[in-house]
Amino acid sequence: MADQAFVTLATNDNYAKGAMVLGKSLRNHNTSKKLVALIGPQVSEPCQSVLKSIFDEVRVVDVLDSGDTAHLSMMKRPDLGVTFTKLHCWTLTHYSKCVFMDADTLVLSNIDELFDREELSAAPDPGWPDCFNSGVFVFRPSVETYGKLLQYCTEHGSFDGGDQGVLNGFFGDWATADISKHLPFIYNLSSIAIYTYLPAFKQYGGNAKVVHFLGKTKPWSCTFDAKSKQVVGSVHEATTHPSFLKDWWILYSSTVVPMLQEQYGDKPFHSGVVEHEESSSSHSHAVQSQQFQVSSEERKQKWEQGQADYMGMDSFDNIKRKLDNFLK
Template sequence: MPEGLAADRPARSDRAFVTLVTNDDFALGARALLRSLRLNAGSDADLCVMHTGGVSEAALAPLRDRARLVRIGLLPTSDDFNAAHARDRLHGLAPFTRGEKPVFHTPLDNFAKLRLWQLDYDRVVFLDADTLVLRPIGRLFDYPEFCAAPNVYEGLGDFHRMNSGVFTARPDPETFAAMLARLNVPGAFWRRTDQTFLQDYFPDWHGLPVFDNMLQYVWFNLPELWRWADIRVLHFQYEKPWQDHAKADRLRPLIELWRAYAGEGEVPDSRSLPDPA
């Protein structure tokens, strides 16, 4: 594999569902995501977890028999770039006013997501580790690069921004090199890290339906948009379902669904769940 990547086994397909794990907390999310993919994805594509050195072996162990693990290094960005995107400075310049990022959120780690363009697959569907797949999504492998859903969770204005929690990609070393050349330029500041960068790099991004990346705040902000029968991917943006947090009571049905996938018992058919009032 290219420099900076090391896989624990060969690829078994030219297509893969890929996620990124940068710490032990996100490994918890990845475990539930992988189970949801096994049960619901409707595809025999490879399952691949990219992970950085920030993840302990104990946290990786439950993932080893569920997916191909690819250790990756953080991107070779400059000291000025790293300082600009350090947690305290980035959150100070671009504060989160609608939700709370968890304490384990390290913004600079997000850029490691670009390593997927170095992977030895022809086609990739990327999913953040805080997502669940509830309905088949294999059709996305036949979508072009770059497809993503809008960042909808509050109102119509959200449609102007994309969310990088679910997207389609075509790994290519030339694309990766071009991304690095644009990413790390003097004075660069990507307000929402990989999300802002990817929207800039792919300005004509193809829009997926919001049901391919349904953000959890829609549950209480836009309940008329929420229908369990339509949702293919559920995304726990901001607060995570394995945390204790201030919005947990408002999101209880979603958290209980995540816990079912995170365990070993039966999981409910999401289509049987009641929609928000």
């Protein structure tokens, strides 16, 4: 279907790397759809070149220089700059139907069946299930809808300061009107939700088709030891299931990094990939040290603040082990 496309957005080089991995994961699972990347003007030339080799269409979008209604809306609501940029996906009217995917998502199997759904189809947000998560959604490009969305932004703003608040306000009947527009959670498995309902992840996680790396720490925020195939990241902030994170890094290091190296040539760039195991062992030592230093009261406090040590003592394997013992 030449008039259907997966669409993503990258406003800087870091998110561009995420978009590259997303594009590669869609290609690897043999999508029959077109791939479109909307990018901000801050994305560097080398990254743009790599994106153009992965995606069928790469379009620079900048609301500040657009000269259209988005520009006028921006003047009234400068706080919603990135949101206005994302809404440009509705201007892709040479496509009849699209699936938008955030650049911090990873496809685990073919998901072309999403195009059987109608606008606006999305999965529930784990934080408030009566809202949909705007990391993956089905939509129909339309100049009319685009104009109405901008008008809604200008008049109502966003209850969460981002695109998710705007879209949930605009498509306000999503939770109650049509169950067919509720995508199963496996199409937008939020990595931070794994630990909030571990038995469900154990039961259904193997069917996941898209993983979404929600939270402040993104896959590209970590480092990957190519020799040991281990991800090295912040002990406090790594908020994802290690195997999904490793899948992201293996795809990035094996397919995207060589393309970036070719574009950068002799110019230095930060790939995040290291060729030795020192970082891995020092990270392991740091985790072990922390386990002895953190009291049970401090640990409880960190959990309540959403700062569980997912890569250390609160890792998936440790929680699973305790859960299995409890169930026995």
